[in-house]
Amino acid sequence: MARYLVRRIFYLALTLFLIASITFFLMKLMPGTPLNNQAKLTPQQIKVIYEHYGLNKPVWQQYVSYIVDAAHGNFGLSFQFSDQPVSYLISSRIGPSLQLGGQAMIVGVVVGIIVGSLSAIRKNTWVDGTSTFISILGISIPSFVLAILLQYYLGLKLQLFPIADWGGFSYTVLPTLALAASPFAETSRFVRTEMVDVLGSDYIELARAKGLSRIGIVWHHALRNSLIPLVTVIGPLTAAIMTGSMVVENIFSVPGIGEQFVKSILVNDYPTIMGVTMLYSALLCAMLLLTDLVYGIIDPRIRIAGKEG
Amino acid sequence: MEEKMKLAPDAFEPVSKKDELDDEKIVAPSRTFIQDAWRRLRQNKASYVCLWILVVIGLIAFTSPITASHPNTSNPNYANLPPKIPGVNINGFNGTSVVAGKRVDAYKQNHVPSKVHYTLGTDYLGRSLAQRILRGTLVSLLIGLFATLIDLIVGVGYGVISAWKGGITDIILQRIIEVISSVPNIVIMVLLMLILKGGMLPIILAIAFNGWTTMARLTRAQTLQLKSQEYVLAARTLGESTFKIAVKHLLPNLSSVIIIQTMFTIPSAIFFEAFLSYIGIGIQAPTASLGTLISDGQKNFQFLPYQMWYPAIMLSIIMIAFNILADGLRDAFDPRTARR
Numbered sequence: 001m002a003r004y005l006v007r008r009i010f011y012l013a014l015t016l017f018l019i020a021s022i023t024f025f026l027m028k029l030m031p032g033t034p035l036n037n038q039a040k041l042t043p044q045q046i047k048v049i050y051e052h053y054g055l056n057k058p059v060w061q062q063y064v065s066y067i068v069d070a071a072h073g074n075f076g077l078s079f080q081f082s083d084q085p086v087s088y089l090i091s092s093r094i095g096p097s098l099q100l101g102g103q104a105m106i107v108g109v110v111v112g113i114i115v116g117s118l119s120a121i122r123k124n125t126w127v128d129g130t131s132t133f134i135s136i137l138g139i140s141i142p143s144f145v146l147a148i149l150l151q152y153y154l155g156l157k158l159q160l161f162p163i164a165d166w167g168g169f170s171y172t173v174l175p176t177l178a179l180a181a182s183p184f185a186e187t188s189r190f191v192r193t194e195m196v197d198v199l200g201s202d203y204i205e206l207a208r209a210k211g212l213s214r215i216g217i218v219w220h221h222a223l224r225n226s227l228i229p230l231v232t233v234i235g236p237l238t239a240a241i242m243t244g245s246m247v248v249e250n251i252f253s254v255p256g257i258g259e260q261f262v263k264s265i266l267v268n269d270y271p272t273i274m275g276v277t278m279l280y281s282a283l284l285c286a287m288l289l290l291t292d293l294v295y296g297i298i299d300p301r302i303r304i305a306g307k308e309g
Numbered sequence: 310m311e312e313k314m315k316l317a318p319d320a321f322e323p324v325s326k327k328d329e330l331d332d333e334k335i336v337a338p339s340r341t342f343i344q345d346a347w348r349r350l351r352q353n354k355a356s357y358v359c360l361w362i363l364v365v366i367g368l369i370a371f372t373s374p375i376t377a378s379h380p381n382t383s384n385p386n387y388a389n390l391p392p393k394i395p396g397v398n399i400n401g402f403n404g405t406s407v408v409a410g411k412r413v414d415a416y417k418q419n420h421v422p423s424k425v426h427y428t429l430g431t432d433y434l435g436r437s438l439a440q441r442i443l444r445g446t447l448v449s450l451l452i453g454l455f456a457t458l459i460d461l462i463v464g465v466g467y468g469v470i471s472a473w474k475g476g477i478t479d480i481i482l483q484r485i486i487e488v489i490s491s492v493p494n495i496v497i498m499v500l501l502m503l504i505l506k507g508g509m510l511p512i513i514l515a516i517a518f519n520g521w522t523t524m525a526r527l528t529r530a531q532t533l534q535l536k537s538q539e540y541v542l543a544a545r546t547l548g549e550s551t552f553k554i555a556v557k558h559l560l561p562n563l564s565s566v567i568i569i570q571t572m573f574t575i576p577s578a579i580f581f582e583a584f585l586s587y588i589g590i591g592i593q594a595p596t597a598s599l600g601t602l603i604s605d606g607q608k609n610f611q612f613l614p615y616q617m618w619y620p621a622i623m624l625s626i627i628m629i630a631f632n633i634l635a636d637g638l639r640d641a642f643d644p645r646t647a648r649r
Contacts (some may be wrong), residue, residue: 015488026500134637140628142580144587146619148607154613243495247588262588265499277500281492288491 008292012285019281020070020274024063024296053077055131075275080267086275087143089258094279095257096247101241103172104179111180112187113227119188120195120226121218131188143244148253157206157277164253170203175252179244190233194226231295237289242280321515325536346565349641353600356637358627366627370447379438392413392430392438392615404614431620432605442620445597449579449627452513452598456578457571459517461560463570464524465567472532483529486522494519502590509544512591516578524570535559565642572635575626583624599624 041049050056053076054065077087112135119131151174155163156277161173198204199222207217245258253259257276264272340348349355370378391406395414406415416426427438471482489497492548498515505511535541535558544554551610579599585591594601606617 008443011487016492018488019492026504029504120341136629136632137625140576140632141625142587142603142628143618144607145625146582148610148617152610192444226482239493239495242493243584246495247584250588261499265503266589268503273531275493277496281495284493286492 005293006290012214015285016278016282017067018203020278021063021278022068023274024066027120027274028059028251030268030270040203043215053079053303070278072128077184077266078272080264080269081272086271090275090279093255093257093260096254097245097258100172100175100179100249100256101238101245103176104241104244105183105237107176108180108183109187109230112184113191113223113230115184116188116191116221117195117218119225120192120199123192123196123216124243128192132192134187138181139189141181143178144251146181147175150174150178151251154247164251166254171252171254175248175254178248180249182240182244186233186237186240187230190230191226194229195222196241198222198226228295228299231291231298234291235284239284239286245287323356337485341564343549346638346641350637353640355498356634356641357411359407359634359637362626362630363634366446366630367450370450373440373443373447377437377443380436380444380597382436384431386419387416387421387431387434387435389423389485389609389616390419390421390427390435391613391615392432393426394428395426401449413545430613430615432616433609438602438616438619439604441597442599442623444603445599445620446623446627448509448596449600449624450596452516453579455513456516456520456575456582458523458580459513459572461567461571464519464521464570465528465560465563467521468528468530471530471565472529472536473551473555478493479529486525489519490522492519494581495584498585500588503584503629509596512582512585515585515599516581520578524574527566528563529572531557531563535562555619559622568577568641569642570633572631572638576631576635579624579627579631599627628632 047056054062058064066076073087075090078084078086078089081089111249115135117129119128122128151163155174156159162171163174165171175176204221207221212220224281233249242258245256246262249252249256249259249260261276263269264276350360392402394402400412403414405412407413427437427439428436429442432438432441467482467486471479495511501515501518502511505514541554542557544558548556582591582598583600583603586598587604589604592598592601601622602620603617606613606615606620610617
């Protein structure tokens with residue numbers, strides 16, 4: 001176990017190093033400079049600005065210092081957003097994003113489990129049909145369309161929740177709903193399939209033969225076993241929430257990472273783009289590692305130590 | 310209920326010798342794998358309907374260069390006209406819109422000649438929304454199809470090679486996949502789009518770049534299973550070349566996995582195209598795609614809701630149809646996963 005963990009962490013570090021290197025050289029390939037109005041500047045001024053951002057050094061020196069700094073969590077200065085350090089820009093915005101992402105994950109997965117189990121228990125009835133249809137909608141309707149509709153109908157027309165901005169809990173409701181749609185849909189489809197499988201197995205038959213109540217069977221036997229594989233979708237769901245957060249935060253003007261990322265993309269703010277890329281990748285890698293570890297712990301059939309990683 | 314069954318004696322007749330049952334005869338028609346899958350797909354009504362919806366949308370989209378030949382002709386005098394279909398007097402289709410709480414005929418206000426009408430209205434530059442949606446659908450479908458095609462070629466090739474070679478090749482190839490898939494898709498796409506700049510080809514490449522990993526994983530797993538089958542061993546023993554084994558023995562047996570995965574990749578490619586265009590780094594103006602149309606329409610959603618509704622509905626229908634069809638195909642190709 002310990003050896004496995006060490007190896008996985010080594011691979012994680014290697015992966016992040018590769019990603020950092022690739023993004024660095026990709027950014028060097030990009031057209032454009034940190035200067036908005038290059039034509040108006042004297043060569044002297046340009047030189048000063050380049051020195052300020054460390055762009056006057058040879059590329060390999062920039063690369064080495066970038067990697068060393070990145071390992072310390074320092075991603076340089078933002079080109080566009082009032083010259084703030086990228087790490088500050090990101091850390092001041094991580095709170096809302098984590099809160100929204102976390103809430104969306106919890107709401108989506110919990111509701112998904114309930115709906116998925118219900119439709120497995122009542123399979124091929126109207127309950128099953130309706131919930132299957134809702135989860136198809138959840139997968140198919142893009143998050144940005146859903147966000148705009150929620151904002152317009154629940155926010156503007158019915159005035160139930162604030163339309164945008166960031167304040168108390170009520171401000172998080174609409175963005176959370178918009179983000180939760182895709183984890184909900186994925187979870188409910190997944191749980192349904194697993195549960196149908198489990199409900200058809202011999203030990204459920206035995207439990208039924210013993211005369212256990214329906215609820216007892218589902219709660220004690222079926223649910224637990226169908227939820228174990230759910231751990232494996234947490235990684236993809238995290239990625240989906242990251243994707244969604246970029247547009248949803250933008251639509252609801254949430255001061256989060258996703259909103260910053262889109263803003264930075266549109267103004268070619270490369271240091272911030274690289275910083276957010278690294279943050280997202282690190283987060284996803286950590287989630288994937290965590291998933292594998294948890295899966296090994298809760299399902300004894302998965303042997304971690306002997307597995308070729 | 311207890312009615313006596315009336316049977317005439319001539320309802321029975323002795324079996325003649327020549328009709329004697331042939332134990333070896335196969336009575337049911339023998340169906341190929343594809344025919345069998347097709348039969349099962351047709352039994353799944355929702356999927357079958359979705360297949361036809363997609364065929365119709367596809368036909369409309371692919372003929373749109375002829376039917377909707379002026380998607381970019383702007384006409385500032387006719388800007389923001391609501392939908393109007395002559396002879397239909399339902400609010401929303403009669404050329405009226407609500408301005409400051411009153412319903413007014415926008416066509417009259419703008420002095421539009423009575424024979425000019427726009428079925429789905431116009432956008433802020435006076436361009437026909439119907440034409441733009443048709444062309445946008447074509448762009449979205451093309452991107453989805455081509456990105457998936459690249460996924461298919463790269464992914465299947467990669468997966469088969471990785472599994473077939475095994476050993477160190479396999480380990481290296483799998484590590485590469487692991488690195489790529491531990492970066493969120495959207496981040497890779499955004500980075501690639503920034504370098505390649507907007508346009509159709511860059512989007513296709515960006516979407517294809519990280520879509521193929523799933524396909525490669527699935528084909529690798531399947532190939533590993535097939536590799537140890539007797540008929541593959543037989544082919545190898547007989548000295549068949551590796552390439553021929555791959556094409557003649559592996560591909561046909563991989564086809565169900567490939568087809569199912571393809572059907573899931575197309576909607577996700579269409580989604581990512583819409584997403585990239587929506588945040589402004591995808592398709593560039595004046596070309597329309599469903600993503601740019603939604604992004605444009607959203608700005609006026611409060612006052613001219615039709616400008617976002619129609620492209621959004623189109624996109625959603627395409628996505629829903631592909632997803633339901635993909636589910637149906639999965640059940641058709643692999644009856645074990647079918648609803649029990």
